[in-house]
Amino acid sequence: MENKEYIESGILELYVYGLLSEAENVEITNRANNDPEINAEIIAIEQSIVSLSSSFSPFNSVSNYDKIKNELGLREEPKVVQLEPKRSISPYIGWAAAILLLIGIGFQYSQLSSSNDQVVNAITEKGKIEQELNTLTLENKAIESSLAIIRDTNNTVVALGGQAVSPESFAKIYWNKDSQKVYVDASGLPEPPKGMVYQVWSLKLSPLTPTSIGLLDNFVANNQRIFAVDATADAEAFGITLEPSGGSLSPTMEQLYTLGKV
Structure with a gap:
């Protein structure tokens, strides 16, 4: 991720606020140590917090103000909480599409299984009908033979x-x-x-x-x-x-x- 996107993501603010996990803090600290632009941004955020704090706490003593300022401005490895980068909706769309695809495949499989069952039932019924037809044919022949015997005037x-x-x-x-x-x-x-x-x-x-x-x-x-x-x-x-x-x-x-x- 480019520095501009990284800075605009808001993760550095969370780092300064101490809202990130330990692993995320370590990652940003390492990046700040190796990238002057990132480090400068972190310092700027900390100084902004100090300025904001002084404006809302005018009755703090000079010693307390200096102490807070020194803690925020002079530490070499500030503890930073890593912000989660802004999530794109694309992965969710992908997952939703995958779920819909699985549902569709399941429906198609169910329909195919139902169709196969219908085919098997139709074949079974056809076999039964053919068997019954053969039986009737044999019975008809037997009846015809019997009638021929009975009707034979000889x-x-x-x-x-x-x-x-x-x-x-x-x-x-x-x-x-x-x-x-x-x-x-x-x-x-x-x-x-x-x-x-x-x-x-x-x-x-x-x-x-x-x-x-x-x-x-x-x-x-x-x-x-x-x-x-x-x-x-x-x-x-x-x-x-x-x-x-x-x-x-x-x-x-x-x-x-x-x-x-x-």
Whole structure:
């Protein structure tokens, strides 16, 4: 800082008044020792104080006046309080701008995080919708297949009524005698207990000869309850029994749920 700015800052007055810190006093003392202009200014300030004091204290004795004058004018290293230089507003503007910038960045980050969350949610919802659409597509295909079987006039429909173990049960057989394909509508059967499975039998009646033509696996997962089983050419009746998982070699007649003649 130039001497003119330094002097005009008011720090030398505070130095003379003893209002600066020790470190600031040392700094100004060193500068006064090395700079005649600064030292002269300090002396001038001290002399002004002496003159001002004499004007406000006319009744002081000559000895007291001289003592004060000597203490102020003749000391080699006056104790000076360093004034804080006039602060520019620029640093505060800089700090304010930095704070506003941080707030802006925080807001933008918050908005970006919110946008990212919305994108993730949208992708998740899109995945759910696609999954539901695929499920509906598969269900529609299953319904269409079921309807095609039911509406096929080439199929012989065999109604199977409930038996002693489950009188309320019923089922239908759709049998194409030409292609020998057999479909079972098991919507009238209760859900099989765990570890058990329904087994479908093609029957010759005289003598009674049962032939297994398939198991109704994945009973719960099959919403339409229409199952394709093995082909048969010469059935005279069809029956459905409840058997242990994996099926049986011969039907368990005590677990005969439905039976019907062709």
